[in-house]
Amino acid sequence: MALSSFAGIWLAAFLTLAIYSFLYKDNPVYRLAESIFVGVSLGYEIGLVFYRTIWPNLVERLLADPGPNWYLAIGGILGIMLYCRYIPKVSFLGRWALAVYIGYFVGVELMQRLHGDVLPQVRDTMLPLSSLSSVTFENLLIIVGVLSVLIYFYFSKPHTGILKPVSRIGVYFIMICFGASFGYTIMARISLLIGRLTFLVEGWVKPMIALISGSG
């Protein structure tokens, strides 16, 4: 085993055990690993953003062919304007850049939500109820579920009269949904736990035993 891999496996095992030490109680070793995690995550994000976005989309393209790519400089200028918020005299420039940024993404969000979420979901809820079969029952269940959940989230009118029982049905649908999501999340987390325990046994303990016993 190469020394770098050996050191890496020990580092990974130490960090894994340090995080799990929290299961006993909060302790300095856990907090150390937590601090490393926070710093490394943010540092990784910076590296990734620079490597995948700023360098190829701005710097490289401007350096390679500035003529047709001149407009990219506006993105750079707007990006730098965001930092004007740290200079009180020109802090208003930061708000200008932020306004363009928010305006654009809000516009995209508006169209994506309406065109990508609302319309397809409404279309998919218009299900046939024309025959007596289990499929019709399931379709009816979906239609009732969608409408009752929407009524539960409709706050412009008090939930009295006919709205009250319908919104109650909506609550039961939401509870089933939350329960199902909860079950799914638990299974995903347990899968990660099994992965980490497998690493500790197969990736750390066993190779070390093999190394010590001279067969690795």
Add this chain to the structure above:
Amino acid sequence: MKRQVPIVLCFLTGAFVVVAFFIGHPLVVDLNEKLDELLIIVTAFALVLGVVSFAQHHTKKIQRKQKDWRNSIVSLTSLGLMAFLGLFESMLKSGAVIGDRPAFDWLFTYAFTPLQATMFSLLAFMIASAAFRAFRIKNVEAAVLMIAAVIVMLGRVPIGQYILPHSLEISEWIMNNPNLAAQRGILIGAALGAASMAIRVILGIERPYMGGAGD
């Protein structure tokens, strides 16, 4: 002036994107694509705002020797090291190497990945303790939630078939019918809410970009 300009800029960019969605003229499409490219770059720059805020917070902690200030040094050092290696590699297309791997990649594999996976797997225990409190059946709603969760969990593991026969089929049915209906209702409601908020921002009724300066 300082207050009106951002409102006008937000309106113009937001309205342009909405209008461009309906107009297929090459000029408008080209302009929209260019705007998209520009704002991806601005997004990347915006990340640094978060980094500055993070660095300010931890630097203050270290200066004032507040509780756990030593851990702040660790956080800032890990941040600096990882960011430096990432930037270095992007610019030079080669950088520091540990063994046969780039140092950035080495740290990603042996520090970032195990830390992230372990931290999230730790949540399995937290969720289990939260479940103990949540699943104490006090009313019909809690019972419905618990039954759905248990069936879905049993449906995901082979042993579930022995504990509850047909748990996989029941779990699939729950996921594809009542769960789907509720998810769809929530999605439509949330999308309509987000769309109405977007209209309020474009029209300048909500001004999140002002940071409290022009409300």
